[in-house]
Amino acid sequence: MATSSGPGRVLAYLESAKNLTGSACGLAGLALTFTGLAGAYWPVVVAGLYGAGALIAPPARPAVPDFPDGSERLEALRTDFATLRAYLGEVDLPPAAAGRLVELTEVLDGLLAPGWVSEVLATDPEGVHALSRAVHQDIPESVDTYLRTRWWTRITPGSEPPERHLERQLELLHREAEALAGGLREAESRRQETHTRYLEDRGGL
Template sequence: MSDRIRRYLGSRKNIAGMVGALTGVGLHLAGVIGDIWPVVAAGLYGVGALVGPGDPPPDPTGTRLTDALRSEAAALLWRVQGQSGALPEGAAAQVGRIIGAVRLALDRLDQVADRETDRIAAPERLADAAEIVRVELPECLETYLGRAPTTPEEPAARELLAQLGLVAGRVDRLVAQVPDVHARRAEDLTREMRRRHERP
């Protein structure tokens, strides 16, 4: 069932139409109208759906978590690019790769709606993405950039690169766990076409 149909079924206009249709059924059961009750019920549904109040528009200030995480990831990447000279070689590129993978996971999470098992798992995957963007990456960078001036640079750089490697591994697992809806649809279409063309 598409999101549009699902939204309409729960809309105020559909509820008003259903009340009208039930009124038509009630009139038939009360003996007020005879065999034409289906036509009357359908007509009352249409009237109710037409004059019923529309749903309130979504709050323009309400931002989805995926959108908020995209903005935070972009701000983090901008910060890293601005401080790339203070980071060890390869660190900025690694952060860029991690952010790119997080964005891919967020895009896929926005599209997960067709299969119930995917929808059930989506909040956990979103929590993983939020932890990477809001906790792990900032901690790694702040620990390195906020180290004491007396801290030797080479061990600190080695630790940062090791930490980023761990985060990169986690984000790769996250991307693998979030289904690619477009790829799945393409595979489903290929299977359906094979079934059609192999039919005798």
């Protein structure tokens, strides 16, 4: 491993800005030598100019990681949302909870549908994160916890009905989704108002 990395490091340095800048300064030192200005100390002059050039050159900078942008994350999230809906279609829920779940998934479906809404959402990292959390964590956890708790309730009756917690959880998630949609709507409204003010200012009205 060491033998393979050694030549690679040497090659990387030869191609680096430090070596190229130092070499250019070293060539300037050789030019001084040929003109007789460096005198008998020309090796020191050349080496010194090379070192100075290597020092002033900007350090090597690693490439910035290429992470998926908002559009790519939403595209992957649409696939995961379809998987989630298939799972929810196999779950037997009480009528009230099932109704709240339908309301929630309708809002999420509207936010994720390809079009200008999702294009606006893609520019909001916090919104994409909140949507991803709902699809990947909150909804599956709420439903699965209900199913597991319901089984225990059947063999140990007398505890609080688990569907109450599920209904409350789905209600809170629905509010979060509506708040996200409302924030996008307000952003578009502000954009419209800004354009109106721009036109008014441009026309001197």
